[in-house]
Amino acid sequence: MAFAFVALVILSFVGAEGWSVWQARQDCLDSARVTTINMTRALTQHANDTIQAADIALVGVVEALENDGMDEAAKPNIKTLLQRTVVRFPALNTVSIYDSQGRGLATSRTVITGKFAIPRREYFRYHASHGDATAHVSEPVRSVTSGQWVLPVSRRINHPDGSFAGVAVATIEIDYFAQYQNTFDIGSNGAILLMMDNGTVIVRRPYDPALIGADLSKGRLYRAYLRTGEQGSTVLTAVLDGKERLYNYQRLADYPVIVSSALAVDDVLAHWREDKQRTTAIEAVVLAVLCVVGYRLIRLIDERERAQEELRQAKAALEVTNKTLERLSLQDALTGLGNRRLFDTALAEEFARAVRGGTSLALLLIDVDCFKRYNDEYGHPAGDACLRQIGDALLRTGSRPGDVAVRYGGEELAVLLPDTDEAGAIAMGERFRIAIHALEMLHVGSPIGMVTVSVGAAACGPGLDSSSAQSLVDAADTALYTAKEGGRNQVRAAAPRITNC
Numbered sequence: 001m002a003f004a005f006v007a008l009v010i011l012s013f014v015g016a017e018g019w020s021v022w023q024a025r026q027d028c029l030d031s032a033r034v035t036t037i038n039m040t041r042a043l044t045q046h047a048n049d050t051i052q053a054a055d056i057a058l059v060g061v062v063e064a065l066e067n068d069g070m071d072e073a074a075k076p077n078i079k080t081l082l083q084r085t086v087v088r089f090p091a092l093n094t095v096s097i098y099d100s101q102g103r104g105l106a107t108s109r110t111v112i113t114g115k116f117a118i119p120r121r122e123y124f125r126y127h128a129s130h131g132d133a134t135a136h137v138s139e140p141v142r143s144v145t146s147g148q149w150v151l152p153v154s155r156r157i158n159h160p161d162g163s164f165a166g167v168a169v170a171t172i173e174i175d176y177f178a179q180y181q182n183t184f185d186i187g188s189n190g191a192i193l194l195m196m197d198n199g200t201v202i203v204r205r206p207y208d209p210a211l212i213g214a215d216l217s218k219g220r221l222y223r224a225y226l227r228t229g230e231q232g233s234t235v236l237t238a239v240l241d242g243k244e245r246l247y248n249y250q251r252l253a254d255y256p257v258i259v260s261s262a263l264a265v266d267d268v269l270a271h272w273r274e275d276k277q278r279t280t281a282i283e284a285v286v287l288a289v290l291c292v293v294g295y296r297l298i299r300l301i302d303e304r305e306r307a308q309e310e311l312r313q314a315k316a317a318l319e320v321t322n323k324t325l326e327r328l329s330l331q332d333a334l335t336g337l338g339n340r341r342l343f344d345t346a347l348a349e350e351f352a353r354a355v356r357g358g359t360s361l362a363l364l365l366i367d368v369d370c371f372k373r374y375n376d377e378y379g380h381p382a383g384d385a386c387l388r389q390i391g392d393a394l395l396r397t398g399s400r401p402g403d404v405a406v407r408y409g410g411e412e413l414a415v416l417l418p419d420t421d422e423a424g425a426i427a428m429g430e431r432f433r434i435a436i437h438a439l440e441m442l443h444v445g446s447p448i449g450m451v452t453v454s455v456g457a458a459a460c461g462p463g464l465d466s467s468s469a470q471s472l473v474d475a476a477d478t479a480l481y482t483a484k485e486g487g488r489n490q491v492r493a494a495a496p497r498i499t500n501c
């Protein structure tokens with residue numbers, strides 16, 4: 001029972017613990033998901049605003065060029081316009097103008113490090129072949145004017161007749177995005193990614209220049225993006241570093257760029273794990289105390305129940321012993337009949353019952369005839385044996401269950417007969433006398449040579465006064481005396497005065 005209790009407590013604890021661990025893990029991941037959603041939103045807004053700033057700058061530049069022309073005379077003004085534009089939009093690295101052949105016409109930069117021409121650039125070829133007047137965001141490239149990694153945003157410049165006049169390009173330093181990414185707390189294993197919507201990396205945190213321009217279109221995150229659409233969340237193990245992360249991603253509304261932020265599952269759960277270890281240790285101690293106390297308590301209850309059971313058994317044994325002792329204390333050891341004590345108690349009870357119930361009560365006093373001579377002739381032990389046989393005969397000679405047969409004293413026996421009148425008492429006395437005579441025990445000292453008894457019978461009926469019990473005994477004794485006087489071996493009733501009382 002105590003072990004069952006301990007097992008039950010431990011099982012309940014483990015079950016509840018398992019459920020709460022799962023629940024707490026889910027809660028942590030849910031709140032991390034909200035964090036990544038908010039981060040992604042801020043990063044998306046920032047990327048959108050930055051590209052939009054470049055686009056707005058280009059709109060002004062292209063408008064001015066298309067209105068004022070791009071000939072040699074306009075060049076100084078163009079340069080000033082470009083430099084002012086860069087100053088107005090701090091996100092911009094450079095704003096440059098290229099002619100229809102891809103040759104550099106003007107740039108906001110004062111120093112040009114590379115070859116100032118872009119005929120092979122993807123965006124140049126795009127604008128040369130597309131007449132649309134929208135901004136074009138290209139994959140990151142190394143700037144031809146500064147050599148830095150930049151994100152080009154470009155617009156087509158048209159001649160008045162709508163033919164291709166060249167390209168205006170505003171570049172945003174990749175570092176500008178990287179610095180903004182660094183303002184977020186993503187733990188030691190989180191990640192932020194800005195990529196083209198074809199899977200080409202613009203910049204990633206942790207920063208790695210080797211990753212700029214890398215193709216992640218085969219990656220799991222990109223595949224998740226393709227599956228779910230413009231935005232979503234997912235838990236993935238990154239191919240780049242093998243870390244399991246909770247990702248949130250979103251495509252910019254106006255530009256072909258995707259932003260993703262991610263927190264490592266290990267980082268997310270680290271705090272919780274620390275707390276969990278602490279609380280689990282405390283819970284384990286409490287559980288252990290509970291088990292020990294509960295175990296001891298149940299052992300004590302068991303022991304108490306055992307002690308109570310032993311006590312119950314001892315009490316039952318005692319009751320049996322008491323009953324035996326009580327029976328023995330009321331029994332005559334020689335004849336097995338009741339003893340004088342039993343007679344006195346039974347007489348008082350039966351007499352009271354007869355008074356209460358208005359019934360009759362009879363008493364027989366039975367005395368062995370010439371027993372002194374029997375003893376003298378056959379010896380005292382033989383006398384004892386004779387008395388035993390007489391006792392047996394009394395018990396055998398069908399008295400009613402309520403009758404009480406006792407050894408009244410010495411060789412004198414008595415039988416109390418409830419609800420019996422004088423006639424009944426005489427009849428019963430006769431039956432006893434005959435039964436004893438029928439034993440045919442030799443007695444040379446007796447007038448008829450056999451053991452016989454004399455019986456004195458007395459009875460009393462309704463209207464008794466309760467002090468008359470002794471009168472009944474006296475009457476039976478007198479009757480017995482009369483039987484002896486009358487020659488023994490006979491039944492005599494008491495004088496009418498007694499029996500009709």
Ligand SMILES: Nc1nc2c(ncn2[C@@H]2O[C@H](COP(=O)(O)OP(=O)(O)OP(=O)(O)O)[C@@H](O)[C@H]2O)c(=O)[nH]1
Pocket residue numbers: 367368369370371372373375379380381382383384387409410411484488
């Ligand atoms: N063996 C034996 N004898 C007993 C016992 N109790 C009484 N006696 C004897 O019974 C005898 C009774 O003798 P008495 O009272 O003189 O009467 P009786 O010889 O029977 O003569 P009557 O009663 O007149 O017929 C005595 O000798 C007692 O010793 C007993 O338990 N065992």
